[in-house]
Amino acid sequence: MDIIRGVGHMGGMLKGRVAAVTGAGNGLGRAHALAFAAQGARVVVNDLGTSHDGYGESPGPADRTVGEIRAAGGTAVANHGSVATEEGAGSVVEQAIREFGRIDILVNNAGVIRHQNVDEIQTGDWDLMVRTHLYGMMFATRAAAAHMKARGYGRILCTSSHIGFGFAGQAAYSTVKEGIVGFARTVARELAPYGITCNVLRPIAAWRGTAPEIRNPLFESNRPEDVAALATYLVSEGADSINGCIFEVLRGHVGIFVDPPPVARTIRREGGWTAEELAAAVPAELTPGRTREDFPFTLPDVFRPLMEK
Numbered sequence: 001m002d003i004i005r006g007v008g009h010m011g012g013m014l015k016g017r018v019a020a021v022t023g024a025g026n027g028l029g030r031a032h033a034l035a036f037a038a039q040g041a042r043v044v045v046n047d048l049g050t051s052h053d054g055y056g057e058s059p060g061p062a063d064r065t066v067g068e069i070r071a072a073g074g075t076a077v078a079n080h081g082s083v084a085t086e087e088g089a090g091s092v093v094e095q096a097i098r099e100f101g102r103i104d105i106l107v108n109n110a111g112v113i114r115h116q117n118v119d120e121i122q123t124g125d126w127d128l129m130v131r132t133h134l135y136g137m138m139f140a141t142r143a144a145a146a147h148m149k150a151r152g153y154g155r156i157l158c159t160s161s162h163i164g165f166g167f168a169g170q171a172a173y174s175t176v177k178e179g180i181v182g183f184a185r186t187v188a189r190e191l192a193p194y195g196i197t198c199n200v201l202r203p204i205a206a207w208r209g210t211a212p213e214i215r216n217p218l219f220e221s222n223r224p225e226d227v228a229a230l231a232t233y234l235v236s237e238g239a240d241s242i243n244g245c246i247f248e249v250l251r252g253h254v255g256i257f258v259d260p261p262p263v264a265r266t267i268r269r270e271g272g273w274t275a276e277e278l279a280a281a282v283p284a285e286l287t288p289g290r291t292r293e294d295f296p297f298t299l300p301d302v303f304r305p306l307m308e309k
Contacts, residue, residue: 011038011039011040012039012040013039013040013232013233013236013238014036014039014040014041014105014232014235014236015039015040015041016040017036017040017041017042017104017105017235018041018042018043018044018096018100018101018102018103018104018105019033019036019041019042019043019044019096019103019104019105019106019107019235020043020044020046020079020092020093020095020096020103020105020106020107020140020144021033021036021043021044021045021046021107021109022046022047022083022089022092022107022108022109022110022136022140023046023047023083023109023110023111024043024045024046024047024062024065024107024109025045025047025049025060025061025062025064025065026047026061027224028109028159028203028224028227028228029047029107029109029110030061030065030224031224031225031227031228032107032109032227032228032231032232033045033065033069033076034065034068034069034072034228035225035228035229035231035232036105036231036232036235037069037072037074037075037076038072038074039232039236041104041105042074042075042076042099042100043069043074043075043076043077044076044077044078044079044092044095044096044099044100045062045065045066045069045076045077045078045079046062046078046079046080046081046083046092046110047061047062047065047078047079047080047110048080048081048082048083048088048110049061049062049080050112052112052113057080059078059080062078062079062080063078065078066078077095077099079091079092079095082136083108083110083132083135083136083137083139083140084128084131084132084135084136085131085139086135086139088139089135089136089139089140089143090139090140090143092140092143093106093140093143093144093147094143097147102147102151103144103147103148103154104148104151104153104154104155105154105155105156105157105235106140106141106144106154106155106156106157107156107157107158107159107231107235108136108137108140108141108156108157108158108159108180109159110132110133110136111129111132111133111159111176112128112129112132112133113129113170113173114128114129114172114173115169115170115173116169116171116172117168117169117171118171121171121172125172126172129172129173129175129176130172130175130176132176133176133177133179133180134176134179134180134183137158137180137183138183141156141183141187141198144156145187145191145196148191148194148195148196149191149194149196152194152195153195153196154191154194154195154196154197155196155197155234155235155236155239156184156187156191156196156197156198156199157198157199157200157201157231157234157235158180158181158183158184158198158199158200158201159180159200159201159203160177160178160180160181160184160200160201160202160246161173161177161202161203162202162204162248163177164177164178164180164181164202165178180200181200181246184198184199184200184244185198185200185244188243188244189244192243192244195240197234197239197240197242197243197244198243198244199234199239199242199243199244199245199246199247200245200246200247201227201230201231201234201246201247201248201249202246202247202248202249202257203227203248203249204248204249204250223251226249226250226251226252227249230247230249230254234247244259245257245259246259265285265286267281267282267285267286269281
């Protein structure tokens with residue numbers, strides 16, 4: 001991976017800062033860790049070393065990322081804990097403080113994915129995804145927030161996905177990825193008075209867990225370093241005014257989502273509506289021409305403006 005393009009080579013945007021990145025053994029997490037180190041941060045590289053669907057464990061991924069950072073002249077240590085447990089997530093923050101004296105930056109990136117239709121979801125799979133994505137984010141953020149508040153500074157970045165908008169076969173993944181958005185926006189509001197920001201990335205990319213049926217050239221063209229460049233800025237001092245925002249990244253395209261999402265259409269009647277009146281008004285005025293097979297949008301609809309550029 002080219003960590004120089006887009007983020008600079010051994011620059012100073014994060015000089016002196018301490019960052020912890022969960023799920024940093026592969027993909028986006030690895031790109032974030034490399035980019036932060038290239039900008040002067042000391043990095044705790046967390047990764048349990050599982051497959052994309054959460055099986056197995058190995059120190060290899062985290063150790064390799066640390067090796068790359070050190071080979072480039074940066075400073076990093078590996079953490080092999082599972083963020084799905086309170087102890088494992090807490091150890092990431094504890095190691096940052098033990099090794100480097102504090103924690104300034106937390107990136108909640110660890111995740112797993114299992115593709116199942118809603119009537120086929122296994123309880124164990126659902127639990128694993130909720131624990132990894134949501135509990136892991138909460139455990140790590142809770143641990144880091146206490147230290148950040150005491151210092152009056154912090155940057156938290158969470159990884160969501162466009163799959164959170166809803167996609168067939170992804171009920172569990174959609175749930176956790178959209179849950180991340182709600183959590184992050186609340187954290188942003190709560191911690192803003194303490195000099196802490198919290199933002200969200202919805203990267204548009206194919207990664208090792210992307211289902212074959214939704215892979216396409218648009219996904220494949222995005223580079224992890226493109227996403228890492230934005231992440232680097234968002235966790236820097238210069239992004240102090242950016243808080244509670246949701247960004248998408250695709251190649252050279254960086255977008256921000258409307259906050260809050262606009263209401264597309266409304267109908268109004270003084271004194272309220274009866275069920276019978278709504279039965280006539282909703283199809284005619286709110287959802288004209290819509291059928292059972294239609295959805296307010298499809299995943300290609302989300303990406304179409306980017307495809308046309």
